[in-house]
Amino acid sequence: MAMPLRQSLRLGGYLLKQKLLRRKRFALLVELEPLFACNLKCGGCGKIAQPAALLKQRMPVEQAVAAVEECGAPMVSIAGGEPLMHPQIDELTRQLLARHKIVFLCTNALLLPKHLHKFTPHPDFAWMVHIDGLRERHDASVRKEGGFDAAVEAIRQAKDAGFRVMTNTTFFSSDTPQDVIEVLDYLNDSLGVDNMQISPAYAYGKAPDQEHWLGVTQTRELFAKAFSEGRRKRWRLNHSPVFLDFLEGKRELACTAWGIPSYSLLGWQRPCYLLDDSYAASYAELLEDTDWSAFGRGRDPRCANCMAHCGYEPTAVIATMGSLRESLRATLGG
Secondary structure (H helix, E strand, C coil): CCCCHHHHHHHHHHHHHHHHCCCCCCCCEEEECCCCCCCCCCCCCCHHHCCHHHHCCCCCHHHHHHHHHHHCCCEEEECCCCHHHCCCHHHHHHHHHHCCCEEEEEECCCCHHHHHHHCCCCCCEEEEEECCCCHHHHHHHHCCCCHHHHHHHHHHHHHHCCCEEEEEEEECCCCCHHHHHHHHHHHHHHCCCCEEEEEECCCCCCCCCCCCCCCHHHHHHHHHHHCHHHHHHHCCECCCHHHHHHHCCCCCCCCCHHHCCEEECCEEEEECCCCEEEEECCHHHHHHCCCHHHCCCCCCHHHCCCCCHHHHHHHHHHHHHCCHHHHHHHHCCC
């Protein structure tokens, strides 16, 4: 099972509560961006394309916590930018954990050794380290020589200090099934990270690299070949079997972007983490004033090649928790 049992039980209880309350839309995880500034210029990310004045801003801890509380999601992914550049990131993390949130702190890990002492291992906390392939591939993606070695060393330090460490890897059209196999084998077996997330590259409009996005057919072929021979059951992937089925084209899912809303210095991003048509001042406004039926593959042309987890993993999680068969698949490893 990807997620620790206590977290799975908490998520299951949360979903049951939403069902009993007959809520049609609710958040499973909030993408919290307390800053846009970063110490890298990755080809697949456009966060640092924001105006210079905005890049200098840091979200107050009180504002960030209030947004998470308003949303009510049981899980929080603290992203950016590079969160470790926020001077109060450790305090923000502590306050969220004190409110019984499951927290993933996303980082490229370059600053992790410098800040590791500010954090304490916690059963509801994990580092989420960005790893885009093995050494040559990763360094090219993040546009920094030595980036891979620095991230790997930081992961080892965090693991030695007793922290749970996860990784997040984006795959592009330049990646082959063998690339997927090699990096996941390395992370799973050689480096021994606790869990791994994977994502097909989405055509993010502000990203510097606009040539290597994956189409739906390419995504399905890539993962179907990489997952063959029972590999996906061996890897500690932080995804439900339903979502992995979706990636390799075994089933279709509807986009439920409301399940992973994004909150940043600009407000609640509408409609999702990858599209920024406008911003809502409150989570309630985001839910009520967004035409959710207008987004997703087959609805909005911009969504045509999207198979990103921020839109489709919530659908997969709800399908898993609502089915005894799928719940058993998730528990027993797919």
